[in-house]
């Protein structure tokens with residue numbers, strides 16, 4: 001441990017004076033499984049030489065003095081309250097698990113997200129790090145150095161195709177790899193590897209995790225490209241901040257295929273030259289095998305943190321990172337907590353993606369955590385996207401972040417031509433049945449005849465249906481919220497999920513008075529059947545959460561698509577992510593409106609992002625590509641802008657709407673969910689709570705407002721009834737203070753839970 005790490009909270013200066021220390025030393029302790037507030041303990045003489053902030057300790061709590069595990073978060077000479085203090089019983093960790101900067105980060109998270117400090121401490125430390133019982137034996141495999149001689153010998157052993165695949169991988173991996181990883185990579189059981197061992201072609205090694213396991217890398221090393229002018233300019237901005245030792249937020253706005261990843265990689269290479277580490281966050285890493293492979297191919301000391309890691313592997317990575325043996329960390333949102341000793345750069349790829357937000361407490365957004373961390377450690381933060389979140393764009397507009405644009409694709413490849421197909425016209429065409437219009441059908445036929453591949457997107461989240469006029473395309477909206485109404489079948493009502501506005505389900509369209517409103521509900525399964533019926537000879541693969549449950553199934557599906565064993569890939573938004581397949585020459589969006597009418601103020605933004613992202617999946621090779629977007633709303637600004645690949649036009653149109661309704665990025669927003677087994681009790685708690693919070697808010701800020709409470713769009717989950725309300729207030733601190741005070745005043749009945757979501761993304 002470096003001496004600097006003993007320096008606790010730097011803002012508190014030296015934690016104790018020499019004289020004071022002889023008198024008294026107090027440890028402030030947070031208990032994850034105890035009360036939310038920190039407790040002070042006297043550090044007894046024998047423990048003084050060893051105690052550090054960031055260690056776990058045992059301390060007596062409550063009347064019975066039950067010893068409980070807590071985190072020592074601060075050492076001080078002055079107790080918070082002047083009363084007799086109990087003594088710490090024991091120190092658990094010989095070295096701190098948390099550096100002072102991670103302690104500051106978690107304290108900030110607990111204040112910002114209104115979540116107990118103990119819970120955020122548990123969140124940033126992997127379970128295996130806390131339990132340490134993960135130190136178990138692993139079986140590693142490596143090539144027998146004499147294998148070549150055995151194969152070339154007089155009696156060469158028989159080698160099956162599976163076994164050959166195993167040998168091929170081992171040839172490229174001089175460092176031993178884990179048996180389980182190897183079997184997963186070759187898509188086989190351990191049996192073929194065991195029989196290779198019997199043939200003496202491979203050797204098994206038993207090791208305790210922690211001794212060094214090779215990261216499986218199957219490709220060739222790749223080299224940096226010569227950057228184009230725009231890429232170079234972005235790289236320069238990042239360098240300048242690094243050289244100055246300053247924080248800068250760099251928004252890398254580049255259309256799909258513009259070479260953002262190349263900029264990331266060269267910025268990382270520069271970071272390594274400073275002997276510092278880089279963290280790159282990617283959304284749902286299991287969905288982006290290509291990105292992962294590119295980092296593995298470029299850099300040597302890479303840790304890939306994905307959700308399928310076993311505890312032992314996670315611990316092993318964590319310890320290597322903490323020791324500074326890893327220079328590049330690639331992972332999903334929680335990789336932002338990687339314990340790098342000398343952080344030099346953080347990158348969020350596809351920074352607009354919703355998976356960067358955690359959906360259980362603490363409900364943190366990795367972008368905001370990254371911002372706090374990079375500011376505190378004075379290093380740059382790069383936010384890359386073809387479709388930046390409006391919050392990010394707004395920060396660039398106001399000068400809080402530096403905007404770097406990559407407006408063209410590399411090698412001057414054109415962006416694909418996007419055409420919309422007007423479903424209102426098609427609806428009147430009685431010859432046309434099903435989800436695929438005639439125009440799309442013909443385009444698919446041409447593409448398949450040309451040996452091109454097709455991607456079809458249908459983003460169907462089928463929990464409820466919306467009310468849409470098949471003639472004019474109008475969807476019924478709430479008069480107070482500018483949001484789509486949701487059809488509730490049982491009570492036959494159209495309801496706004498924000499303010500609880502209700503009306504009887506209309507019989508006719510409120511705009512053109514057409515009789516025969518539609519409650520649409522087409523899912524990917526139905527689409528798959530239709531595609532198979534239309535294109536009998538085509539090889540079709542459906543990808544959605546139902547078909548992709550098993551770990552590794554994404555990678556498998558992508559591989560077979562890449563090998564062109566699949567002609568038509570259809571699925572939900574998971575197919576819209578960073579795929580790069582040159583042979584995809586047609587992308588079809590079955591219904592661009594599915595996200596447009598969700599009860600969410602981000603509906604237009606989500607639609608724009610989805611259409612733009614999926615359109616980016618084509619035109620990546622020399623064969624060009626085109627995109628057909630089926631929609632009832634060809635004139636909707638989000639769809640018009642997406643068809644023109646025009647992010648700025650979308651943002652210019654959408655930001656004033658956000659401003660008008662005081663939504664983010666203008667005013668902070670919080671969402672409260674009250675859930676419980678009794679509908680009436682949960683509702684009563686929600687009403688009381690919102691009344692208390694409202695009173696606090698209004699007293700200080702008459703403009704603030706509460707929307708709701710109302711039944712949540714998903715009104716019941718696992719037998720718990722859910723009510724929610726949103727709180728809009730221009731003042732961050734007041735918003736939090738009111739919620740804190742409101743919750744403190746509530747006597748919350750057994751079984752009822754009140755959840756706080758700051759900057760919510762999920763409105764369901």
Ligand code: ADP
Pocket residue numbers: 225226227228231254255256257258259260261262263410411580
């Ligand atoms: P993005 O991340 O913006 O989608 P990528 O970084 O994946 O774009 O770049 C798209 C393709 O162009 C990749 O195959 C990449 O290797 C290549 N590429 C990137 N930068 C350059 C460059 N300066 N010159 C030539 N090819 C490049």
Ligand code: ZN
Pocket residue numbers: 478479480481482483496497498499500501
């Ligand atoms: Zn409303």
